[in-house]
Amino acid sequence: MSIFGRLSFKDQAFQLREDAILDAATRILASKGFDLMTMDDVATEVGISKPSLYKHFKSKDDLVGAAMIRLIDGALSFLEELPEDLDAVGRLRALLEWALRVRLSGGLPFLPSTSPGVRDMLTRNLRYVTRVLKLNGILKGLVATAKKAGALDASLPDDVILFSYYSRTCDPAVEYLRIYAKLDDEAIVSHMLDVCFGGIGVKKV
Known part of the structure; x- marks a missing residue:
């Protein structure tokens, strides 16, 4: 029901x-x-x-906190519904694709603002912090597993990979690609995923 x-x-x-x-x-x-x-x-x-x-x-703080909680809850639900046989890097890639599509449809990025005031407001919201810690713990586990499997660069600290991953959800390149490069959403998502997981260097054969 x-x-x-x-x-x-x-x-x-x-x-x-x-x-x-x-x-x-x-x-x-x-x-x-x-x-x-x-x-x-x-x-x-x-x-x-x-x-x-x-x-x-x-208050506005209460409202924004609820909007961010809904986003994080959506991410947690998405991860739970992924196929059990999908490997760690596949899960990371799938979640980033979901987050990019949410943002392109008018939603919010995982990192909501560079404003200290907004960060302070959110860190005082216990419901938000609890959910963020849960999501961060899951993603950190996926990063560690993917590194052990050789799917991510083992020489990079986990937090460098993790926060670089988070930053892709608020990268202004998304807007620039839509406005100036005239790319459609499918192309933007595809290219952003390739840049995140493959980089921009020439692929070695």
Whole structure:
């Protein structure tokens, strides 16, 4: 039974509105960024009053935290649903492809901002931190396994590989390739994956 099957009509309506609010916040964050986004922007986008918005989220920090939690939950669910026989580097590649497609469709990157204020806000959100630590632990395990299998450069520290991997989800090259190179989303995803896992050097035969 789905979660909606266990909720009353009133609770279902509340949950649907909350999903719409998170969708709107995600779009605005992707286009304007945290500092320029306002609760008025979100309420207008959803078509509700600001008091109604505050029934769901008490502040902008609370709303942005919920949007990031939803992203991380989506990543964790995606990893859980991958085929069991897919190897470590295949899992890393599949998750990055998923993250790039989420971003190209207007979603958020795993690393949400270079702003110290945003980072500090998120690190105070226990629900967010708990999920990020879980995702980071899974990915760090995949990196270590892939290195042992010879699929990743064993001379690189795990954290160098891991944070380089995270950074691909917020690489501005994605926007530049779409706007200036006129590449479609499929080509962008394919090339970004190749650059991440193969580099830009000439492949040795």
